[in-house]
Amino acid sequence: xxxxxxxxxxxxxxxxxxxxxxxxxxxxxxxxxxxxxxxxxxxxxxxxxxxxxxxxxxxxxxxxxxxxxxxxxxxxxxxxxxxxxxxxxxxxxxxxxxxxxxxxxxxxxxxxxxxxxxxxxxxxxxxxxxxxxxxxxxxxxxxxxxxxxxxxxxxxxxxxxxxxxxxxxxxxxxxxxxxxxxxxxxxxxxxxxxxxxxxxxxxxxxxxxxxxxxxxxxxxxxxxxxxxxxxxxxxxxxxxxxxxxxxxxxxxxxxxxxxxxxxxxxxxxxxxxxxxxxxxxxxxxxxxxxxxxxxxxxxxxxxxxxxxxxxxxxxxxxxxxxxxxxxxxxxxxxxxxxxxxxxxxxxxxxxxxxxxxxxxxxxxxxxxxxxxxxxxxxxxxxxxxxxxxxxxxxxxxxxxxxxxxxxxxxxxxxxxxxxxxxxxxxxxxxxxxxxxxxxxxxxxxxxxxxxxxxxxxxxxxxxxxxxxxxxxxxxxxxxx
Amino acid sequence: xxxxxxxxxxxxxxxxxxxxxxxxxxxxxxxxxxxxxxxxxxxxxxxxxxxxxxxxxxxxxxxxxxxxxxxxxxxxxxxxxxxxxxxxxxxxxxxxxxxxxxxxxxxxxxxxxxxxxxxxxxxxxxxxxxxxxxxxxxxxxxxxxxxxxxxxxxxxxxxxxxxxxxxxxxxxxxxxxxxxxxxxxxxxxxxxxxxxxxxxxx
Numbered sequence: 131x132x133x134x135x136x137x138x139x140x141x142x143x144x145x146x147x148x149x150x151x152x153x154x155x156x157x158x159x160x161x162x163x164x165x166x167x168x169x170x171x172x173x174x175x176x177x178x179x180x181x182x183x184x185x186x187x188x189x190x191x192x193x194x195x196x197x198x199x200x201x202x203x204x205x206x207x208x209x210x211x212x213x214x215x216x217x218x219x220x221x222x223x224x225x226x227x228x229x230x231x232x233x234x235x236x237x238x239x240x241x242x243x244x245x246x247x248x249x250x251x252x253x254x255x256x257x258x259x260x261x262x263x264x265x266x267x268x269x270x271x272x273x274x275x276x277x278x279x280x281x282x283x284x285x286x287x288x289x290x291x292x293x294x295x296x297x298x299x300x301x302x303x304x305x306x307x308x309x310x311x312x313x314x315x316x317x318x319x320x321x322x323x324x325x326x327x328x329x330x331x332x333x334x335x336x337x338x339x340x341x342x343x344x345x346x347x348x349x350x351x352x353x354x355x356x357x358x359x360x361x362x363x364x365x366x367x368x369x370x371x372x373x374x375x376x377x378x379x380x381x382x383x384x385x386x387x388x389x390x391x392x393x394x395x396x397x398x399x400x401x402x403x404x405x406x407x408x409x410x411x412x413x414x415x416x417x418x419x420x421x422x423x424x425x426x427x428x429x430x431x432x433x434x435x436x437x438x439x440x441x442x443x444x445x446x447x448x449x450x451x452x453x454x455x456x457x458x459x460x461x462x463x464x465x466x467x468x469x470x471x472x473x474x475x476x477x478x479x480x481x482x483x484x485x486x487x488x489x490x491x492x493x494x495x496x497x498x499x500x501x502x503x504x505x506x507x508x509x510x511x512x513x514x515x516x517x518x519x520x521x522x523x524x525x526x527x528x529x530x531x532x533x534x535x536x537x538x539x540x541x542x543x544x545x546x547x548x549x550x551x552x553x554x555x556x557x558x559x560x561x562x563x564x565x566x567x568x569x570x571x572x573x574x575x576x577x578x579x580x581x582x583x584x585x586x587x588x589x590x591x592x593x594x595x596x597x598x599x600x601x602x603x604x605x606x607x608x609x610x
Numbered sequence: 611x612x613x614x615x616x617x618x619x620x621x622x623x624x625x626x627x628x629x630x631x632x633x634x635x636x637x638x639x640x641x642x643x644x645x646x647x648x649x650x651x652x653x654x655x656x657x658x659x660x661x662x663x664x665x666x667x668x669x670x671x672x673x674x675x676x677x678x679x680x681x682x683x684x685x686x687x688x689x690x691x692x693x694x695x696x697x698x699x700x701x702x703x704x705x706x707x708x709x710x711x712x713x714x715x716x717x718x719x720x721x722x723x724x725x726x727x728x729x730x731x732x733x734x735x736x737x738x739x740x741x742x743x744x745x746x747x748x749x750x751x752x753x754x755x756x757x758x759x760x761x762x763x764x765x766x767x768x769x770x771x772x773x774x775x776x777x778x779x780x781x782x783x784x785x786x787x788x789x790x791x792x793x794x795x796x797x798x799x800x801x802x803x804x805x806x807x808x809x810x811x812x
Contacts, residue, residue, distance in 0.1 A: 135752060143756075150763060157770065201756040239774045246767050253760060265760040269767060276771035314725065340719045 139197040142204040145186045145212065146252050152178040153245040160238025168236055172227060175241040179220040179248075186212050196258055200320040203258035207390070207460070207608040211255045211383050214464055218379045218471055219248050224583045225475045226372030228576060232483035235280060235370060243280075244376060247273035251384035257391055259319045260309045267305070267352065270384060271298050274377060278369040290368025297351065297361045305348025311341030312397075321396040328399040342400060345392055346407050353385045355441045356414040366434035371481060371488065374430060375474035378437060379467045382444075386463040389448055394456060401451040408449035409541055415442030416545050420552035430488045432555060433473055436514060439552055440466045446545060447529040455532035457605040458525075464601065465513075465525040465594070472510040472587045479503060479576050479584060493559055495568025503574065503581075504563045506588035513591045515556035516549050521595040528602070618658055625651040638684045642677060649673050660736060663743040 140147070152174070160171045186209055194205030222244070230236040250270030257263040275298065279291030313319055315337040316327040328338065347358065354362040366374050393404055419439030426432040444466070447459025480487030480496075487493070497504040513520030526549065533542045594601055628648040632641050649672050656665040723729070736742075750758050 135755060154766075198756045199753045201754065239770065242770060243767075243774070246763070246770070249763065259757070261754065261757045262760070265757050265764065268764055269760065272764065272767050272771060276774055279775055282775065311720075314720075336719050337724055340715070 135198060142189060142191070142195050142197055143202060144189055145182050146249060146256070148185055149178060149182050149245060149249045149252065152182075153242055153249065156238060156245065157242045160242070163238065165236075168238065171238040171241050172223060172236075175223050175245060176220055178245055179216040179223070183213055183216045186216070196322070200322060201259040201262045202256055204256055205608075206610070208256045208387070210604060210608050211387050211460075212252055214467065215248060215251050215255070215380045215383055218383070218467055219244060219376070221471055221475070221583055221587065222372070222376045222379065224579055225375060225471075225478050228580065229370075229372045229478045229481055232481075233281070233370065235372070240277070240280065240372075243273045243277050247277070247376070248380065251380060251387075254384045254391075255387040257388075258321050258395075260312065260321070260324075260392070260396070261319050263388055263391060264302070264306060264309065266384070267388065268302065270381060271302070271352075274373075274381065277373045277376065278365060280373065281370045284368075284370075286368040287370060290365045293361050293368075294365045301348050301351030301358070304344050304351065308341045308344025308346075308348060311337055311344065315341060321391060324396045325398055328397055331399075334403075338397075338400070339403060342397060342404060343407070345397075346404060346411075349385075349389055349392065350411050350445075352388070353382075353441045353444070354438055355411045355445060356418045356438060357411075359415070359418070359438045362438055363431050363434040366437070367428060367431045367488075371430065371474060371477050371486065375471070375478065378433065378470045378474055382437075382441075382467050382470070383463055386444060386459065389445075390456065390460075393448065405449050405451055408445050409538065412442045412445040412449060413541060413544055415439060415445065416548045417442075420548045423552065423555050426555070427490050428488055429477060429490050429493070429559070430474075432490070433470070436552065436555075437470070439548070440470075440514075443526065443529050443545065446533050446541060449541075450532040450536035450538070452532060452536060453606075453609050454535060455529075457602075457609045458528035458532040460605040460608060461598075461602055462525040462529050464605070465521045468587065468594075469510055469513050469522060469591060472506065472584065472591060473514065475580075475584050475587060476503065476507050476510065479574060479580065482572070482575055490559065490562060491569065493562045494566040495571075496563040498568055499571060500574050502585070506584060507563060508560055509588045509592050511556040511559050513595065515553040517553070519592070519595045521591045521598065524595060524598040524602070614658060618655065621651045621654040621658070625655065639681065642681050642684055645680075646673050646677050649677070661742060663746055 156171055156174050156178070159174065160168075163170055189204070190209040191204050191206070194203055196203045223241070226240075227236070230240060247270045250266045250268070250273060253266030253269060254263055255266075257266055275291055275295045278294055279288055281287040309319075312324060315335050316324045318324055318327070331338075351358040366378065369377065393401075397404065416439050419435045419437070419442060423432050423435035423439070426435060440462075444459050444462050447455050447462055449455070450458075477487050480492060493507070496507065509520060513522035516522045516526040518524075526545075530542045530545060533539075533545070625648055628644045628651065631644040632648060635641050635644060649668055653665040653668045656662075656668065
């Protein structure tokens with residue numbers, strides 16, 4: 131199997147190589163910066179995302195390319211997901227700048243760690259071997275643990291980081307154990323070889339099934355789906371909001387890619403088995419996430435439970451096991467990360483030095499303080515609840531269609547019923563903004579760049595909701 | 611039973627016992643020492659599998675460097691075990707139950723029936739001049755070059771993360787400025803004030 135590697139095989143890896151080099155460059159450049167010109171690191175971070183997007187766009191393949199002895203794949207889905215990861219990360223940089231400055235967290239390490247996490251996500255998205263998936267996951271997770279713990283003097287952040295780390299390590303262990311079982315049963319780490327082996331099976335292989343169970347447990351842990359969701363609320367709540375913003379957006383795309391690579395590309399022919407597990411996880415996530423979110427008074431915790439419910443929808447799209455379902459799940463993941471970006475962006479917009487706008491009551495009377503941003507929050511909430519014409523409606527519709535076409539009507543009914551239950555807590559935010567009096571009438575202090583990007587974010591949700599065709603086509607084509 | 615099997619069962623028995631001790635002994639220094647024993651016996655098993663290079667690396671790197679470091683850290687930390695044991699008896703039954711179910715499941719599946727010599731024939735032993743190290747190098751630098759590079763990235767990231775979380779720049783902490791101490795003269799510290807002598811009043 132050992133075939134010497136030619137240099138040309140590294141060409142599809144150009145985006146990864148570029149992002150890694152930039153992470154190292156920022157690390158070095160930042161050493162020579164004083165606190166007054168720290169914005170250079172920030173600018174370099176944005177530049178990295180921009181140039182990486184250009185490189186990924188230019189090297190976007192027509193057909194899938196597998197190089198480096200089957201450890202790396204570049205296909206349409208990979209390129210598109212990576213482009214969205216860059217976009218979300220760049221927005222995270224813009225939203226979080228002032229928040230970080232106000233809390234003296236505006237340091238080069240923040241950008242270095244995030245860019246490393248982005249690299250981990252890219253590796254996961256482009257993985258074609260179980261080993262690469264695991265490596266990418268660890269790069270991403272390690273960077274995220276450190277980011278959560280960055281606010282060292284905050285007991286809450288330290289506790290959140292500790293929980294995240296311990297549970298994340300446990301989940302990695304589960305995932306690895308499952309992978310080792312699959313390796314034992316198929317004799318390969320390469321996803322293509324695994325899928326060929328599985329397709330050739332005549333009777334069920336218990337070793338493979340045990341591996342599958344452990345892999346699903348690991349995946350559900352990383353996505354934060356019930357019953358492996360316990361870390362999500364604590365981490366979302368405890369981490370600095372800028373970090374929560376990041377954790378709540380781009381890693382979801384990587385998580386989707388990881389599920390697609392492992393379950394669909396690798397174990398696609400075991401769909402009969404994993405569908406049942408995923409049905410349980412999806413239904414529980416949608417029910418529990420939506421019901422518990424109602425009881426929250428902290429908006430970061432509320433978003434955390436809403437994430438759990440949204441992850442349930444994502445899994446529901448995948449469990450249908452059809453091309454239609456996969457592209458619906460991809461559409462849902464991208465839509466959800468854009469909405470989540472806006473939601474956490476609003477919390478950052480209202481926060482200021484020494485004040486975290488993370489209580490629901492902090493949104494009281496936002497309409498009197500800033501009608502425009504109250505409107506933006508309205509769009510985000512309506513979209514998350516899944517009310518037309520916002521983006522979230524089409525995302526939910528696409529997933530539900532796929533689930534019904536797969537013959538799982540009862541799953542679709544539960545999903546709809548609990549989405550309506552969930553609409554309550556989204557609408558409550560709207561009620562607070564428009565019908566309550568503000569306790570705090572300080573004008574919103576935020577830079578022009580953040581206001582502009584947040585406005586674009588909100589308008590995008592509305593525009594994509596009215597014209598979802600383009601994004602939907604991209605997602606359908608990516609799955610071909 | 612040939613010598614190889616005898617050695618294997620000997621190493622395996624010690625390994626399982628030592629691993630059990632690692633998680634059950636109360637004193638964490640002892641736990642680290644039991645772990646050293648577990649590493650040694652693992653290295654023995656690996657030698658039987660013809661993985662000489664890996665076996666030696668395990669002893670050199672893990673036993674020689676990592677565990678020594680570990681012992682130092684464990685000795686420096688003041689770990690109070692008592693609060694960690696809180697609720698132990700309360701959670702013991704459910705923990706045992708779940709553990710037992712998982713163990714039974716795994717034993718049923720990962721048994722000789724599926725991984726025995728009939729299912730997975732033993733590989734042909736290699737000749738004495740076969741270079742294990744060379745094969746390993748070929749795997750690492752050709753077949754798995756991408757994961758290998760990624761592992762390097764993980765190590766860099768781990769260093770960065772550790773420094774981010776622990777480094778406190780000097781201006782945040784109280785420290786001794788040795789050069790300033792050395793420059794100081796007695797005249798900087800002690801001021802002799804001349805004043806007329808007074809008589810204490812009683």
